[in-house]
Amino acid sequence: MIDFLTLLQVLDSSLRLATPLLLVCLAGLFSERAGIFDIGLEGKLLAAAFVSAAFAAITGSVWIGLLAGSLASIMLSLLHGLASITLRGDQIISGVAINFLAAGLTVVVAQDMFGQGGRTPPLKSGGRFEPINFPGATSSKEMNEAGPLMQLYSELLSGHSLLVYTALLTVPLSWFILYKTRYGLRLRAVGENPAAVDTAGISVVGLRYSAVIIGGVLCGIAGAYIATSLQANFTKDMSAGRGFIALAALIFAKWRPWYALSACLLFGFFFAVDTRFQNILLPAWFLSGFLILVALGLISYVWKKDYLDKAVLGGLALGISVIAFMVIFSVWDTGISRQIKIPVVFIQSLPYVLTVVVLAGFVGKAIPPRAGGQPYVKER
Amino acid sequence: MDIMPKWVDIIVVPFISVLIAAVLSALLIIAIGESPIAALNLMIEGTLFRSAGWGYMLYYTTNFIFTGLAVSVAFHAALFNIGGEGQAMIGGLGVALVCLFIPWPHWTLAIIGASIGAAVFGMVWAGLPAYLQAKRGSHIVITTIMFNFIAAGVLNFFLVDVLKPKGSMDPASANFPTTTHLPTFQDMASIFGFEKAFRSAPANVSFFIAILACAAVWYLIWRSPLGYEIRALGKSGPAARYAGVRPVKIIMIAMMISGALCGMMAINTTQGESERLILNFTEGAGFIGIAVALMGRSHPFGVLLAALLFGFLYQGGAELALWTKIPRELIVVIQALVILFTGALSLMVRAPLERFFMSLQKAKA
Known part of the structure; x- marks a missing residue:
């Protein structure tokens, strides 16, 4: 069994890994609540990471880096706005283009500026967001001797960079803006029924632009965090799909700020577990039993459905039960209680699988803002 | 409804979009401190003036056609399949299983198998998001994105834990048996006596399957x-x-x-080029398909x-990455610009053209 301090360390690392997800997730939340789908979160995150690392490296000031990174991210948001709000283009296509633009431009410019194969030089102390140690927190050397409460305080609560605390504060702030202000009411309305907002004499275009700009700022902070705090420089494709995981978290959170916090912490926890433990062991009976239960659940669900449901979900159930029986078969000689190693890729894939399950609506249906993805045309 | 003649819609609009993308890329190359004209010359020489260049080009083209x-x-x-990468x-997993575990007597049969x-495995992987x-x-866009990541996990699992030969460190399957190897363009040219053509280029017979x-x-x-x-x-x-029409069925x-x-x-890629299953063999081709489909106006000839x-x-x-300071990622930028101008910003190109043709019609009337 793992001890308390190990658990705290995993939670600590979950929090750090969840921070960029949370900021990007909230960026997507503002944008999508205003009716603008944003597949380009990944690109904005990457662009902000590069620009902030580059500016922090050149000027030596992490604050200038943060500012420049946010500006870069806002520029891409405005491009997305131009394409999807003003020119009423396809929001998905625009987002895809932004992702590629960032993936290509960051490396081309980084190579031209620094000539280090698409990386930026490592940041020195002034160019990074340093951990903030709370008063009275023990250093990591004496952590083993400290009491459990002290460990909790010093390991989990203290010692993060400013941006981690900022991200956590952004959650109540977003909730307040969205649910307690006039602006938030209008923003949510424009994502559900833009025509009604327009009839009330409020600018749909203005609201939607403001939403994508807020998204740009949040992606900018997230990018600065991964390049100047989580890591100490920019490397090629360093966003590593976080923009898409944040999108998944957004759906998992059903487009709500507090749910977004828990979804991002959960996904962050998966990543922390994945990096901390190379082997995850489960008893064979537990694993196969769980899989058979899932298969049985699917079969009982499709029992009275039409033949397409039976074919697809029945096929899925069959596949799952085949895996379950292969697990049992592989431990046939050594007994059913033997520990089975779970491949790490399954932990890595868990956020995506969970998102698909939620999207499918078998467990708590996720309903997106109604006007999402459609450009608003004032007059036909 | 048709303000513009059809040929403008099919030829002029994509042409202008690509032209804008080209001009912007040229500006980027100037900013790097290289000459766009020299870069273009290098690209043409390295690709079109050598048969091996053609061999590489057609290899990439085959992927992008599919x-x-x-x-x-x-x-x-009206569905956006962003999951081509995962499919x-x-x-590729399907190809590997078929090539490794079925004793094929000859490549002509192996390629059919x-x-x-490949088609059945891709079909199943697209079928779940389609069903959902x-x-x-x-939303199919989100589910197919998620399925891309899950597919990467599945491929990784099969390469590391199932298909990797014992004692190998490389996350790759064993080499396919020689009877499944596809003739390359070099092999085919040799039949007609041109042994030196397409030397060591990866293009192979699957190009013709793509045309079919x-x-x-x-x-x-x-x-x-x-x-x-x-x-x-x-x-x-x-x-x-x-x-x-039954929407569910369609x-x-x-x-x-798809x-x-x-x-x-x-x-x-897998049967023709690497002749074993490797990680990252798709190299983003699934996403390039989006740019290709947008530019080709979703018509097979386009x-x-x-x-x-x-x-x-x-x-x-x-070629550019080999001979100049311009990194390979420039192509990703060009790709992004093509997607942007042919897809998301198409109104920017179309609106002035439509206005022009509207004024022509008025002048006629």
């Missing part, structure tokens, strides 16, 4: 009742339903055809031309 057609078929049903990975394996869209209303797929998709979309139903659903869901079929086409990309252009860009980009 993924471009796949995205196009989905576009016709191709699973298709591998194509079927058709029956549960889950173009013809098949053209027939499917514009000449078959099924294609009519796909297009009807894509143009207007309610009208198609009223005319007796969404399933369109997406599964997935099958993406999966078949793997016969080129897709073929766009795939040739992107094949040229990929091979030319490799």
Whole structure:
């Protein structure tokens, strides 16, 4: 069994890994609540990471880096706005283009500026967001001797960079803006029924632009965090799909700020577990039993459905039960209680699988803002 | 409704979009401190003036034809298949299983078997998101993105834990038996006595399968009742339903055809080039399919031309990275600009043209 301090360390690392997800997730939340789908979160995150690392490296000031990174991210948001709000283009296509633009431009410019194969030089102390140690927190050397409460305080609560605390504060702030202000009411309305907002004499275009700009700022902070705090420089494709995981978290959170916090912490926890433990062991009976239960659940669900449901979900159930029986078969000689190693890729894939399950609506249906993805045309 | 003549819509609009993308890329090359003209010359020389250059270009083109057609078929049903990458990975798994575990006597049979394996695996991988869209209303863009990541996990698991030969450190399957190896363009040219042509270039017979797929998709979309139903659903869901089209069935079929086409990309990369299953063999081709389909206006002939252009860009980009300071990622930027101007910002190109033709019509009347 793992001890308390190990658990705290995993939670600590979950929090750090969840921070960029949370900021990007909230960026997507503002944008999508205003009716603008944003597949380009990944690109904005990457662009902000590069620009902030580059500016922090050149000027030596992490604050200038943060500012420049946010500006870069806002520029891409405005491009997305131009394409999807003003020119009423396809929001998905625009987002895809932004992702590629960032993936290509960051490396081309980084190579031209620094000539280090698409990386930026490592940041020195002034160019990074340093951990903030709370008063009275023990250093990591004496952590083993400290009491459990002290460990909790010093390991989990203290010692993060400013941006981690900022991200956590952004959650109540977003909730307040969205649910307690006039602006938030209008923003949510424009994502559900833009025509009604327009009839009330409020600018749909203005609201939607403001939403994508807020998204740009949040992606900018997230990018600065991964390049100047989580890591100490920019490397090629360093966003590593976080923009898409944040999108998944957004759906998992059903487009709500507090749910977004828990979804991002959960996904962050998966990543922390994945990096901390190379082997995850489960008893064979537990694993196969769980899989058979899932298969049985699917079969009982499709029992009275039409033949397409039976074919697809029945096929899925069959596949799952085949895996379950292969697990049992592989431990046939050594007994059913033997520990089975779970491949790490399954932990890595868990956020995506969970998102698909939620999207499918078998467990708590996720309903997106109604006007999402459609450009608003004032007059036909 | 038709303000502009058809040829403007089909030729002039994509041409202007690509021109804008080219001008912006040229500006970027100038900013790096290289000459765009010299870069273009280098790309043309390295690609079109050498038979090996053609061999590389057509190898990339084959991939892009498959993924471009796949995205196009989905576009016709108003579905956005962004999961080509994942479907191709699973298709590669299908190719590997077929090539490794069935003793094929000759490559002509092996390629048929591998194509079927790739298509079926790709189809299954596209089928789940299609089912979730058709029956549960889950947004296909999001589900296919998620399935890309899950596919990467599945491929990783199979390569590391199942297919990797004992004692090997490399996350890759064993080499396929020689009877499954496809003839390359070099082999084919040697039959006609040109031993030196296409030397060590990866293009292989699957290029011709890609061309056949173009013809098949053209027939499917514009000449078959099924294609009519796909297009009807894509143009207007309610009208198609009223005319007796069953949306659930058409969404399933369109997406599964799309997935099958993406999966078949793997016969080129996995059976044709690497001759074993490796990680990251898709190299983003599933996403390039989006650019190809947008530029080719979702028409198989347009897709073929766009795939040739992107094949040229990929091979030319490799030449640039070899001889100049311009990194390969420049091609990703060009790709992004093409997607941006042919897709999301198309109104920016179309609106002035429409105004121009409107004034022409008024002048006539």
